[in-house]
Structure formats: structure tokens, C-alpha cells
Amino acid sequence: MLDGTPLLRLYTRARVARMQALDPAATQEALLLRLLKTARATRFGRAHGFDGICSVTEFQARVPLRRYEDFWRDWWQPDFPLLRDVTWPGLIPYFALSSGTTSGTTKRIPVTAAQMAANRGAALDTLAWHLHAHPRARPFAGLSFMLGGSTALQDLAPGVRGGDLSGIAAHEVPRLLRRRAWPPEHIALIPDWDTKLATLAEQAPREDIRVLTGTPSWLLMLLHRMSVAGAPPFPNLELLVHGGVAWAPYRDRIAPFLPPGCATREVYPASEGFVAIQDRGEGEGMHLVLDRGCFLEFVPVDELDAPNPTRHWAATIETGLDYAVALTTNAGLFAYILGDVVRFVERAPPRLLVTGRTAWTLSTFGEHVTGEEMAQAIEGLGIMVGEWCCGPEFVGELGRHRLILETDADMPPAAIATALDAALIADNEDYAAHRQGGQLLPPVVQTVPPGRFEAWMRAEGRLGGQNKVPRVIADPARFAAAARGLAGT
Incomplete structure (x- = not known):
């Protein structure tokens, strides 16, 4: 296969220089105004006066924050699946099916050709940042496995078609890039x-x-199956691109399957945008x-349900604060809470870390x-x-937390629960007050053997693809059902 890396190097030099020179606030505001101009004649654009919006401040005054459920009920469901000129001009050609990890609700997210082009550009940017950090790398000397x-x-x-975003x-x-992509269609289907x-x-x-991309949990399954006598399955792998779930729990488990010198790079894509x-x-x-x-807004988490939450953007963000993300995109999402x-x-x-989900709260x-x-x-815990x-x-009349943990460590569940309780008391004043006041009982830990979550996700019909293990299930009834499934009963 012809090595296309020299062309990628040319792109990298120009693109990285451009990305480093961008003024975050000016770039984001200009992008927002282009999106509003494009969508001004849609039903949503007319209802919100897009023609008269000339700044981020005016946009935030006219367009309220909305969750998926609001868009679905008020704008998408009435005409689904034929959304023509509703929130984006023309007919929406695709809907990505995205499973909610906390609510269990399947979402149908509009996807446009413009969004797909933008996502491909972001994927190239990922390779550009890699090549910028590793100038001797040759990611286009072989295939990219997604x-x-x-x-x-x-x-x-x-x-109009629907399915997994991938x-x-x-x-x-x-067509030109398909020759460098794997797997072929008959396997991918x-x-x-x-x-x-x-x-x-x-x-x-x-x-x-040369490049492997996916969610860490599913990558680990693949690499484990392919490993022979502990040798890395892909000896010439240069880059592992991961995203979708936290990397830390998988880093040490995946490392033995990577060849020496293989880099890892995190990305933050969503069905709604990159x-x-x-x-x-x-x-x-x-x-x-x-x-x-994507025009991006950031709402302090503790204000998310307030009548008039503060809406930060690239010009006003601060470090060290927890923000909920809201998107305005070229697929017809406007101030959409991600x-x-x-x-x-x-x-x-602007550089960020993903710290959780807005629904990932036990309260x-x-x-x-x-x-x-x-x-x-x-x-x-150190295990x-x-x-x-x-x-x-x-x-x-009292309550407690139950943690279901997949591990083969020798540490007894009661000892894990004690350590967990002590850590939460030290880190969270509300938790400490409820524990010390007697309103909250000590947590309990239920350990299950490796592979149990995979079997449970399979039984739930949610194995692979865009599906992720729900970390926090705040609804007691849903959690009880999950606990029964994980216990195998």
C-alpha cells in the first residue's frame, strides 16, 4: 500500500499552525453566526428570530437551553422521520441511534452531511496532533481499524436512514479513504x-x-481475544485513539497489548458533534x-436547573469549575444540553477534561x-x-449505596466498602454529614467476576457499538433490576 503519510505531513504543518493561531472567542462566535444564517429560514430559525441575532449574547437571550427530550417532543417527533426544514435546512438524511447510559432511553439524533464532513475533519485533526507530536510516525503506511x-x-x-453513528x-x-479503512463492509455489517x-x-x-480506534471497553475485548502468548496483536500499531468512557480504568489493562512506542490519544466525540x-x-x-x-457553551452544573443559568463560552470560561456542555451544530441542534x-x-x-455526566449523581x-x-x-482502592x-x-426508612464491582482481587467486599466509605466521607461534605447524622447507612459492595458485565450487557441487548456500561443508575427501581441481572438472577 502506498504510504500517504507525506501528504498527511503537509496537511499537519498547515493545519496545526492554523489551530494554534485561532482566536477561540472570535472563531466560535463567527461559527455560531454562520450556523444561524444557514438555519434562519427553518421553522426553528423563524420561531427564534435567527435573522436578528448578531452576537453570542443575543443568541443566548433568544434561544433557551434544551435537553434531548425537549427537542424530540417539540420539534422532531411530530414530523419524524421526515424532518425537512425543521431545525436544519433540507431533509435530515440520517438519525444516529444513541443509547442513554443513565436513563436507558434510546435517542434519535439528527445527522447531516455537513456534520459528517466536520467529523472527518476532526478525525484528521486527531492524526495531525499525533504527527505533530511524533514527526517520524507513519500512520498512513497501513490501515486504520475502527x-x-x-x-x-x-x-x-x-x-432517510437510521442506525449506529459508526x-x-x-x-x-x-471512496478514496475507504482503501485505508478496515474492516470491509461485509464484516462491518x-x-x-x-x-x-x-x-x-x-x-x-x-x-x-497502524491506527486503532474505539471505546476502551470494547477495544479491551478485541485485544484480549487476539492476543497470542501475550504478544501485541498489532505489531506495527502506532496510535490507539480512544474515547467514550474514562481511560484510567483501562490504561493498565490495555497497555500489555500495545507494541513498544505505540501512542494513545483521547478524543471527545458524541453522536451530536465532535x-x-x-x-x-x-x-x-x-x-x-x-x-x-460546533458552537460550544458551558453551564455551571449547579445552575443547570435554575430558571436563568449562566451560559459561558470560549470567551468567558474559567478553569477548575464543573460545567455541563451545550452544543449548537450543523445538524440543527441549538443550545442542546449534551x-x-x-x-x-x-x-x-481551551483545554478540558471530561469528569462525568450530568445525571451521574447519587442524591x-x-x-x-x-x-x-x-x-x-x-x-x-489500589486493586x-x-x-x-x-x-x-x-x-x-434509611438508604445506602450499593457498588457492583468487577474484580478478581483478593480484597474482601466488606474491606472495599469500608475504604470506599472513608474516601467519600473525606471528599464529600454532604455525604459525610448524612453518614454521621445517621440518615445514610454504610455502603455495601458486591463483587462479580471479570466478564460478568459483558454477559449482562449481552443479555440486555446492549453489547458493542455505541453502548456503554452505566456507571451511576440514580433510579432505585432501575438499579435494582440491573443488580439482579448482574447477580445472574
Whole structure:
């Protein structure tokens, strides 16, 4: 295969120089105004006076924050699946099916050709940042392997299809780039995850893969299946691109399957748009994608449900605060609350860390424990942990947390619970007050063997693709059902 890296190097020099020179506020405001101009004649644009909006401030005054459920009920569901000139001009050609990890609700997210083009640009930016950091790398000397869901799409109406976002992306890949992409269509179309994973493991061209992309949990399954005598399955792999879930729990488990010198790079894509890319070292934050079709707003988490929440953007963000992300995109989403929580580590250029989900909070009993705090407490246990999930349960009139933990460590569940309790008391004043006041009982820990979460997700029909293990299930009934499933009863 002809090595296309020299062309990528030319692109990298020009593109990285441009990204480094962008003024974040000016770039984002100009992008927003272009999006509003494009959508001004849509039903949504007319209802919100897009013709008269000339600044970010005016946009925020006229267009309120909305969650998916608001868009679906008021704008998309009445005409679904034929959304023509509703929130974006023309007919929406695709809908990405995205499973909610906390609510369990399947979302149908509009996807446009413009958004797919922007996502491809962000993917190239990821390679550009990699080549900028590793000038001798040759990512285009072989194939790029994207581990995603089935590329089979469902015909929803004439000219409208729905399915996994990776399937939509595969259908939109330019013909020239398909020669460098793997797997081929006949494998990518396999709908059953177990069958697909077995086929991928058997037929992957091990020597040719230079770039591997996917969600860490599913990448770990693939690499584990392909490993022979502990040798890295892809000896020439140069870059592993990961996103979708926190990297820390998987880093040490995936490392033995990577060849020496293989770099890892985190990305922050969503079905709704591409938000950020790691441009420096691990833990230093991801660089906000400023000019690829997404205008980004950041709402302090504790104001999210307030009548008039503060809406920050590239010009006004601050470091060290937890923000909920809102998107305005070239797929017809406007001030759309994404559901993720981020924290900026730098303002110029804007770099962020993903710290959780807006629904990742346990507060059934007033304790306000976030998913991030639970994750930090688990990481501090000092044992190897796979997947995990936690939720509330009632014991008479009192309550407690139950943590279901996948591990083969020798540490007894009672000792894990004691350590977890101590960490949360030290880190969270509300939790400490409820524990010391007697309103909240000590947590309990239920350990399950490695592979149990995979079996549960399979039984739920949510294995592979865009599906992720829910870390926090705040609804007691839903959590009780999940706990029963994970216990195998």
C-alpha cells in the first residue's frame, strides 16, 4: 500500500499552525453566526428570530437551553422521520441511534452531511496532533481499524436512514479513504456483536494496522481475544485513539497489548458533534475543536436547573469549575444540553477534561455524590477493577449505596466498602454529614467476576457499538433490576 503519510505531513504543518493561531472567542462566535444564517429560514430559525441575532449574547437571550427530550417532543417527533426544514435546512438524511447510559432511553439524533464532513475533519485533526507530536510516525503506511457497531442502516423513509453513528460514518467515508479503512463492509455489517468480534479477531490484518480506534471497553475485548502468548496483536500499531468512557480504568489493562512506542490519544466525540481532541500529554486536557461545526457553551452544573443559568463560552470560561456542555451544530441542534460534565484546565487555548455526566449523581438521600467522586474512590482502592456500577437502595426508612464491582482481587467486599466509605466521607461534605447524622447507612459492595458485565450487557441487548456500561443508575427501581441481572438472577 502506498504510504500517504507525506501528504498527511503537509496537511499537519498547515493545519496545526492554523489551530494554534485561532482566536477561540472570535472563531466560535463567527461559527455560531454562520450556523444561524444557514438555519434562519427553518421553522426553528423563524420561531427564534435567527435573522436578528448578531452576537453570542443575543443568541443566548433568544434561544433557551434544551435537553434531548425537549427537542424530540417539540420539534422532531411530530414530523419524524421526515424532518425537512425543521431545525436544519433540507431533509435530515440520517438519525444516529444513541443509547442513554443513565436513563436507558434510546435517542434519535439528527445527522447531516455537513456534520459528517466536520467529523472527518476532526478525525484528521486527531492524526495531525499525533504527527505533530511524533514527526517520524507513519500512520498512513497501513490501515486504520475502527471498532464500531454494525454499519447496517435501517430505511426509515425515502432518503432517510437510521442506525449506529459508526455505520453512518462508514457510509459517508469518501471512496478514496475507504482503501485505508478496515474492516470491509461485509464484516462491518455483521449485526451480532459476538459474531462480529470473533470475525474481526480472526480476519484482522495484524501486520497492516497502524491506527486503532474505539471505546476502551470494547477495544479491551478485541485485544484480549487476539492476543497470542501475550504478544501485541498489532505489531506495527502506532496510535490507539480512544474515547467514550474514562481511560484510567483501562490504561493498565490495555497497555500489555500495545507494541513498544505505540501512542494513545483521547478524543471527545458524541453522536451530536465532535467536541475536543487530546493535543498534548495524557491528563493535560483535550483541545477544544473550535472550527468544525460546533458552537460550544458551558453551564455551571449547579445552575443547570435554575430558571436563568449562566451560559459561558470560549470567551468567558474559567478553569477548575464543573460545567455541563451545550452544543449548537450543523445538524440543527441549538443550545442542546449534551449531558456531559467537563472541567477546563487551561483557557488559552481551551483545554478540558471530561469528569462525568450530568445525571451521574447519587442524591436519592440528599448526599450529592458525583460519578467522578465514586470513580476516584474506586481508583484509590489500589486493586485492579474492570467495569462497575452503583446506585441507591432503601433499607427500611434509611438508604445506602450499593457498588457492583468487577474484580478478581483478593480484597474482601466488606474491606472495599469500608475504604470506599472513608474516601467519600473525606471528599464529600454532604455525604459525610448524612453518614454521621445517621440518615445514610454504610455502603455495601458486591463483587462479580471479570466478564460478568459483558454477559449482562449481552443479555440486555446492549453489547458493542455505541453502548456503554452505566456507571451511576440514580433510579432505585432501575438499579435494582440491573443488580439482579448482574447477580445472574
